[in-house]
Amino acid sequence: GQQVMQIPQYQHVQEGEDFTTYCNSSTTLSNIQWYKQRPGGHPVFLIQLVKSGEVKKQKRLTFQFGEAKKNSSLHITATQTTDVGTYFCVTDSWGKLQFGAGTQVVVTP
Amino acid sequence: EPEVTQTPSHQVTQMGQEVILRCVPISNHLYFYWYRQILGQKVEFLVSFYNNEISEKSEIFDDQFSVERPDGSNFTLKIRSTKLEDSAMYFCASSEGTGEGRRTFGSGTRLTVV
Numbered sequence: 001g002q003q004v005m006q007i008p009q010y011q012h013v014q015e016g017e018d019f020t021t022y023c024n025s026s027t028t029l030s031n032i033q034w035y036k037q038r039p040g041g042h043p044v045f046l047i048q049l050v051k052s053g054e055v056k057k058q059k060r061l062t063f064q065f066g067e068a069k070k071n072s073s074l075h076i077t078a079t080q081t082t083d084v085g086t087y088f089c090v091t092d093s094w095g096k097l098q099f100g101a102g103t104q105v106v107v108t109p
Numbered sequence: 110e111p112e113v114t115q116t117p118s119h120q121v122t123q124m125g126q127e128v129i130l131r132c133v134p135i136s137n138h139l140y141f142y143w144y145r146q147i148l149g150q151k152v153e154f155l156v157s158f159y160n161n162e163i164s165e166k167s168e169i170f171d172d173q174f175s176v177e178r179p180d181g182s183n184f185t186l187k188i189r190s191t192k193l194e195d196s197a198m199y200f201c202a203s204s205e206g207t208g209e210g211r212r213t214f215g216s217g218t219r220l221t222v223v
Binding site for chain 2: 031033037041042043044045048088092094095096097098099100101102
C-alpha cells in the first residue's frame with residue numbers, strides 16, 4: 001500500500017501562533033485526505049485533495065497538495081484551543097484508507 | 110448531520126471468548142469498513158464491505174475475524190476467539206456509492222481483552 005510519513009510527530013503551539021504539518025510519500029498519490037481525531041474521539045474527515053498543486057481553505061486551515069502529488073501540508077493560522085488533536089494524512093488506495101502516524105497537536109493557552 | 114452508530118461503547122471480554130461489535134452505517138451509504146486503533150498508535154484498516162461481500166481486507170483480518178450485514182441496517186464485526194492483542198478501539202465507517210472519498214467514522218467500541 002501507499003505509505004506516508006508525517007512530520008512532526010508532536011507539535012506544541014502557543015495559542016494564536018501558526019503551524020504547519022507535513023505529509024510525504026515516496027510514490028505518486030492519486031489523492032490525499034486529512035482527518036482530525038480529538039483526544040478520546042474518532043477520526044473526522046476534513047478534506048480531500050485530488051489535483052496536482054491543489055490548495056483548499058477551510059477557515060483557518062489551508063491544505064495543499066504538491067505539484068508532483070507526493071506531498072501535502074496542512075497549515076493552521078492563529079491556533080485555538082479547539083485545534084487540539086491528532087491530524088492524520090491518509091491515502092485512499094482501492095478502498096483502503098492508509099493512515100499516517102499523525103501529528104499530535106497540543107495548544108498552550 | 111447523519112452519524113454512524115456503534116454499540117457497545119466499551120466491551121470487556123475474557124481471552125478466548127467471542128465478541129460481536131455492532132454498527133449502524135449511514136442509511137444511504139453503500140460501502141462499510143472496520144478499522145482498529147491500538148492505544149497510542151495509528152488507525153489501521155481491517156476490512157471493506159460492499160454489495161454483501163468483502164471487497165478488501167488487510168493482513169490483520171485473519172480467520173478469527175468475520176463481518177456480516179445481517180439485515181438492512183446493521184453491520185457487525187465478529188472476533189471468534191479473542192486474544193490479548195485484540196484489545197483496541199474498533200471504528201466502523203461508511204461511505205457513499207463510489208467507495209472512495211470521505212469516510213464517516215462512528216465513535217468506536219473500546220474492546221478490552223483480559
